[in-house]
Amino acid sequence: MTAPLVVFFVLAALAVIGAISLILQKHPIHSALSLIVVMVALAGLYLLMGAEFVAAVQIIVYGGAIMVLFVFVIMLLNAGVEEHTSLSKLAGPPGLLLVVALTAFVAATIAKSGASVQTAAQTGALSSTKGISEMVFKDFVYPFELTSFLILVAILGAVVLAQREKS
């Protein structure tokens, strides 16, 4: 086994364990911390693939900003341990079966398309950040500007939703 493969399996195990922990934890703050483990492991995988810019953005935006937002809301609402109400009929064993079937189907389908991709040249080192900046500001400049508009609308929406109505 080569070194990248070992690193991959360690990080993949970390990500899967974090995701399982997210499901098993009863308290939302523990779930949030598990999700941070998943995100950091994924950032490590991006680094392993040579996508260093995406890895940095993953840590800063996902692991930092979004998860801080989650933790804030959990503490703001004083969310306690999840109470157990009756599951709907579909969410019992049939739901589990459907989830496993979905995972197998997705994995089989994209792994099959991945096999044809494999033959394409696997160039190792791309100058990732420079190339991304060129693509974002040349080929994808209109979508990029649209995302700033999207963020603006999201800020307005969050403010309107969360403000207290005046009595």
Added chain:
Amino acid sequence: MVPTNYYVILSAILFGLGVFAFIFKRNVITIFMSIELMLNAVNLAFVAFSQALGKLDGQVFVLFVIVVAAAEAAVGLGVIILIARNRQTLNVERVDLLKL
């Protein structure tokens, strides 16, 4: 080099765990976190294929996905605060106004 298939299968497993959490969890905040988990799984597939094809389009799309996820988190958590304020619960089973 790690084969692309490994990344893609890991991405599918993470997506499946996200769907599982989405179905089985009761707390609306945890359900929201499972959506983020699914988005992360898709991002992993994007980067893996971008790397396999030697093109950067996939990584640019990951940036857009992250931007949309941030916007979605802001609005979604606003909605959650509204639910908690109006119904005094975070359990999705108790938010059933539209249920017959």
